[in-house]
Amino acid sequence: MKILFFIPAITVLAFFLNFSGCPGSQRKYPVKGTEWKLETLNGKSAILKGGKFITLHFESSSEKLNGTAVCNKYTGDYINTGDSLRFTGISSTKMICDDTVNETDYFNSLSSTGRYKITEGKLRLIAGDSVTAVFTQ
Numbered sequence: 001m002k003i004l005f006f007i008p009a010i011t012v013l014a015f016f017l018n019f020s021g022c023p024g025s026q027r028k029y030p031v032k033g034t035e036w037k038l039e040t041l042n043g044k045s046a047i048l049k050g051g052k053f054i055t056l057h058f059e060s061s062s063e064k065l066n067g068t069a070v071c072n073k074y075t076g077d078y079i080n081t082g083d084s085l086r087f088t089g090i091s092s093t094k095m096i097c098d099d100t101v102n103e104t105d106y107f108n109s110l111s112s113t114g115r116y117k118i119t120e121g122k123l124r125l126i127a128g129d130s131v132t133a134v135f136t137q
Helices: 002-020 103-112
Strands: 035-041 055-058 064-068 073-081 084-092 115-119 122-127 130-136
Touching: 035 103, 084 103, 084 115, 103 122, 103 130
Parallel strands: none
Antiparallel strands: 035 055, 035 130, 055 064, 064 073, 073 084, 115 122, 122 130
C-alpha cells in the first residue's frame, strides 16, 4: 500500500526537479526555431540607429539561418552539437551601411564562434574564451 503512494510522489518530485533548475543555471533552450536580437557585439552596444536590431534566426525545419545585419539581409548554415555552434556558408546582400555598428565585425563574430551558452534568456556566442556577441529574444 505504501508503494502505491510513493510512485506518484516520486514522479511529481522528479518533474519539479527536472524543470525548475537552480537560479542562474544554464537553461537548455533549443537553438532550432528561435530568433534573437543582438544586444552587444564585442562588449559594445549593438542597437542600431532608429532603435532597430541585428537579428539571427535559426530555422526550425533545417540547419539554416537568416537575419538582418546592419543594413543587409544574410543567410547561411549552422552546425549545433551540444554547446558547440559553428556558422558556415554565410552570404549577404551588399548594400553600403551607415550606422554605429560595423557589419564586418558582426560577420567576423559569427565566423569565429565555436560554442554558445544560453542563460537568463540571453544567447551568448563564444570564440575561444571570449563572449563576442550577446542576443536576447
